[in-house]
Amino acid sequence: MTPKITCLLIISVLTCAIQAANYFKPEFSTAISEALHTALISLKKETSNVETSEEAADKLLQLLHKKGYSRSKPDLVEAMLKILRKMNFFGCTKEQRSSYRTLDGSCNNLRYPEWGMSFRPQSRLLMPEYDDGVSSPRLRTSDGMGTLPNPRTVSNVVHANTRKALSVEPKASWHPFQWGQFLDHDLISTPVFTGRDNNPLQCCENLENENLQKMVCNPIYVPTGDSFFKDGTCMNVKRSAPALNLDCSTLSGPRQQENQLTSYIDGSQVYGSSMAELVKLRNKKSPEYMAVSEGDNLPFNDDNSACVLTVKSEKCFIAGEGRANVVPSLASYHTLLVQEHNRIVNVLKGLGWTDPEELFQEARKILIAQIQHITYNEFLRWLLSADTFTRYGLQPTGQGQFFTMYDQRINTDIANDFGIAYRMGHSWIPNRMVLSTEKGENVNKMDPDYKDLDQTYFNPHMLFMRGKTGAHRILKWMSRDNCPLSDRVVEDSARNKLFLQSGISFDLAALNINRGRDHGIPPYWKYRVNFCGENVNNPDSWESLTWHTENSIQLLRNVYASPKDIDLWTGLVTEDNRSQVIGPTLNCILGAQFKALKFGDRYWYERPEPEGFSVEKLNAIKGTSLAALICANLNDPNFLMPQNAMYVKLQGNPAVPCSTIPKLDLSSWRK
Structure with missing residues (x-):
């Protein structure tokens, strides 16, 4: 079955991707929009024999490789693939008949295909x-x-x-x-939050932006007179x-x-x-x-x-x-x-x-x-x-x-x-x-x-x-x-x-x-x-x-x-x-x-x-x-x-x- 890619769905994916980029890495916003738009147009032409979201993600990855995105911006590729998986972009046609699980947990539940899959928000027993x-x-x-x-x-x-x-x-x-x-x-x-190029954040030091510090850091300051740690010790804990x-x-x-x-x-x-x-x-x-x-x-x-x-x-x-x-x-x-x-x-x-x-x-x-x-x-x-x-x-x-x-x-x-x-x-x-x-x-x-x-x-x-x-x-x-x-x-x-x-x-x-x-x-x-x-x-x-x-x-x-x-x-x-x-x-x-x-x-x-x-x-x-x-x-x-x-x-x-x-x-x- 050919995946049904509607204009509305493409717009939803692009919107979600751009918002994600603005939130996590603003410099990727334009790049994500352009890359997804180009890739999805190509994908529509080339996926007539694709039935699963996993196969479609692989096809998208190949297309992005051809355009050089995965070599120059690996974070960009990962962000797009996460979004496609989260939205169950290509349905569960083949998985419905399969004896074997998907790797990312998608389509285990055919009514709610995203439940239990990787990169999902954790649920709650009580409201936060x-x-x-x-x-x-x-x-x-x-x-x-x-x-x-x-x-x-x-x-x-x-x-x-x-x-x-x-x-x-x-x-x-x-x-x-x-x-x-x-x-x-x-x-x-x-x-947890990481710094640029995945380097550890130094939360025991004052970051440039106070609001950013509150968003990404939650260090533990050791109280005076601790039996093991020296006075003034700070545990570098990221949120x-x-x-x-x-x-x-x-x-x-x-x-x-x-x-x-x-x-x-x-x-x-x-x-x-x-x-x-x-x-x-x-x-x-x-x-x-x-x-x-x-x-x-x-x-x-x-x-x-x-x-x-x-x-x-x-x-x-x-x-x-x-x-x-x-x-x-x-x-x-x-x-x-x-x-x-x-x-x-x-x-x-x-x-x-x-x-x-x-x-x-x-x-x-x-x-x-x-x-x-x-x-x-x-x-x-x-x-x-x-x-x-x-x-x-x-x-x-x-x-x-x-x-x-x-x-x-x-x-x-x-x-x-x-x-x-x-x-x-x-x-x-x-x-x-x-x-x-x-x-x-x-x-x-x-x-x-x-x-x-x-x-x-x-x-x-x-x-x-x-x-x-x-x-x-x-x-x-x-x-x-x-x-x-x-x-x-x-x-x-x-x-x-x-x-x-x-x-x-x-x-x-x-x-x-x-x-x-x-x-x-x-x-x-x-x-x-x-x-x-x-x-x-x-x-x-x-x-x-x-x-x-x-x-x-x-x-x-x-x-x-x-x-x-x-x-x-x-x-x-x-x-x-x-x-x-x-x-x-x-x-x-x-x-x-x-x-x-x-x-x-x-x-x-x-x-x-x-x-x-x-x-x-x-x-x-x-x-x-x-x-x-x-x-x-x-x-x-x-x-x-x-x-x-x-x-x-x-x-x-x-x-x-x-x-x-x-x-x-x-x-x-x-x-």
């Missing part, structure tokens, strides 16, 4: 509360008479570890922490960049933030959220495979500024999501999933699959299904209460049963508030990274295979160690050691030494609080009452904090003038979980988001073909687990792996040889 009603960070107290406490002060009083030793979850392994972060990087990434709505109206409405990723659980951290990203990740000679470097590690990034290299011969890694190098354990998960994709391709080849593109897409579909199944069957079962799991319908269907409650009325865009709430996992961040022995045994602090976490930020060195088997050694360590307790405490590795380089570091707890205020996130109490429906008689009273211990309430009273001032993230992580992993308000917020991601996903793995699988294939997917996924790629049949990898070895969760844990059975895929 900016100080000026439009965009100024929420800094005033609830009564409007005072100023909220400094984020670093809140961090020092409420989130510091005053215990002598690290408190750990008695049953959980490190995998909940790392799966949680890995999953987060599949769901949400909020861009999140505002999103542009599909009708260009955000230029005058309440400020919203953008999600650079697809909202769906679709392996975007493995495959990317655009064709431009995927091209860099596929094996060029055998495109059914994902590219790897020596030792089956992630491919190398041509840009060595993407990480911190301490050994000249080493390289930064590249993955489907830009934060893969943040910590070695995260890079290990990225490595594992790429290895699993390639393993699936090899098995499918043995079952009669031959076409490279079909092999790639089916392996991608299977891998996404594994990610979804592990998330809901293992990770969320560990994280959420049994009541939340049932109330929101998060439990997988039984063997031989399809999920039949897909609802295209559900907006799957990730909620801004969820993005703040989900940072609860920062209390699980370890203070160390360890390469276990080959048998999975821990090493002591004096061993070179033991690293303090602050030594590993953005440094991939550990994955190059032990004959470039570092990823597998880290996976073994995570399977056998306990993660920190889920509570209000953020360890010093992240609270004082986050991204420590050349004596400069950040405080992750303070950043979380600061980010919530930047986004106009309402205070904690409003989520209890207005979103979760809790009956709170007098939210002005400290006695209303019925989900907090006396100790937590006292800490909060030491910094906040009123319980109505408590920031969302701080209020959530100080809730008493009462023998569960997280408290009730977190359960409510997370349950609602994960329900939307399941019920609003047309390609949910439990749905029947063509979007999902046959009964036989679905049963095979449901037979897999994180333990099976790890063991299938460790190449160590004798490693003793806890059967449920979210937990350490326990009574009822024995550690068994990897050789006894069945791999994903792909026999139903035989051609």
